[in-house]
Amino acid sequence: MTWSVPLGRMFDTEIRAHWTWIIVLAFIAVVFNADLSAQATAPAGWNGAWAWGTSIATAALVFASVTVHELAHVAIARRNGMGSPAVVIQLVGGAFVMEVKPKTPGAEFCVAFAGSALSFLLTLLFGGVTALLAFGPIDMGRAPLALQALQFVVFILALFNGFLGGVNLIPGYPLDGARIVHAIAWRSTGDEATASAAAVRLGRYMGLSLIATGVMVAFYVDGLAGLSLGVGGWLIAGSSKILDRRSQLQALVAGLRVADVEDSDLARIPPQLTLDVFAAAYLTERTGAAALVVRGGELLGLIGTAQIRRIPKRTWTTTRTEQAMVPIASVPSTSRDSDLWAALEILERTGLDAMLVSGGDDGPTLMTRRAVARLVHERAEVRQRELLAGGQVKKGRFGGR
Numbered sequence: 001m002t003w004s005v006p007l008g009r010m011f012d013t014e015i016r017a018h019w020t021w022i023i024v025l026a027f028i029a030v031v032f033n034a035d036l037s038a039q040a041t042a043p044a045g046w047n048g049a050w051a052w053g054t055s056i057a058t059a060a061l062v063f064a065s066v067t068v069h070e071l072a073h074v075a076i077a078r079r080n081g082m083g084s085p086a087v088v089i090q091l092v093g094g095a096f097v098m099e100v101k102p103k104t105p106g107a108e109f110c111v112a113f114a115g116s117a118l119s120f121l122l123t124l125l126f127g128g129v130t131a132l133l134a135f136g137p138i139d140m141g142r143a144p145l146a147l148q149a150l151q152f153v154v155f156i157l158a159l160f161n162g163f164l165g166g167v168n169l170i171p172g173y174p175l176d177g178a179r180i181v182h183a184i185a186w187r188s189t190g191d192e193a194t195a196s197a198a199a200v201r202l203g204r205y206m207g208l209s210l211i212a213t214g215v216m217v218a219f220y221v222d223g224l225a226g227l228s229l230g231v232g233g234w235l236i237a238g239s240s241k242i243l244d245r246r247s248q249l250q251a252l253v254a255g256l257r258v259a260d261v262e263d264s265d266l267a268r269i270p271p272q273l274t275l276d277v278f279a280a281a282y283l284t285e286r287t288g289a290a291a292l293v294v295r296g297g298e299l300l301g302l303i304g305t306a307q308i309r310r311i312p313k314r315t316w317t318t319t320r321t322e323q324a325m326v327p328i329a330s331v332p333s334t335s336r337d338s339d340l341w342a343a344l345e346i347l348e349r350t351g352l353d354a355m356l357v358s359g360g361d362d363g364p365t366l367m368t369r370r371a372v373a374r375l376v377h378e379r380a381e382v383r384q385r386e387l388l389a390g391g392q393v394k395k396g397r398f399g400g401r
Contacts, residue, residue, distance in 0.1 A: 025059045
């Protein structure tokens, strides 16, 4: 999981802020401070304290706007019987909607549109306050700094929430618009897989269109604006490509259970084993990419490639597995009869190399990423041979005509 800061819990969901907000909020505060410091419309002028205070408050409320946008998704999902263990607040395209599993097209549409709907309501609210201040009986050019600061803040919030709601409706992942397109296509076709393919395809076209538009804008209008459009298009096109591969993976493991990828050669290692010995003897094709750390009959934790990569190789000879392992209480678990795709999604969110599998005769075992990769590779080869055989049959039929 990407680095993020926990903010609290709401609707049984952990709220976290993505680390990039540190940069974004600092940038907003500095830019707005420079803009306000250059103004001298008030009799006393914008002094440093007022300029910095207003710009910092604006940056904080911009973050709050994005947060309530994401919480709108959480609330509507909760109301429709869905949920997610965590939501990561990002500038656009929050992670929550991507993890929600809707039961119907209508539920998916409501969850996906909830964020933009709330952002548009906030635009109307802040826009109304801005208009009241601008066209009211008070001359804002001579108004006290506190009132001018209020006007500046609500004006920026009106613009930003309109931008946030509009951009998130672009039909490309990871934006909400892609989920809206998916819901509409799902409702029209009655098939979720077909709807996913349509949403991914439209997202790819949208990304490429934004890249082309960005190039034209950069050459004929404004370089920075064109670059921003191009980068946005590149991100959308890239996300659509990733989700296309994700859909293909989901199709390959459809109908499989966790029992189909249990590690048949599970490694159980002592906690005092050093990482250099562990990497050489256990992280091989024979045993998979993870092992259980055991003392006597007690399970202590899990260790795999993800853990040892975080530790400098020069210290492997002096670092024990118990110092690098993930405590067993923090390792996700599933049952042998669970759906494989659902288990893979949990594994993806945790970033671990394996998860515990319960229900075996000899105690808990592991489902490793490497075991899953092997199975997917085998099924992909079988699927490829079937497609080739089907093509040859069709070719023979046409030849016979």
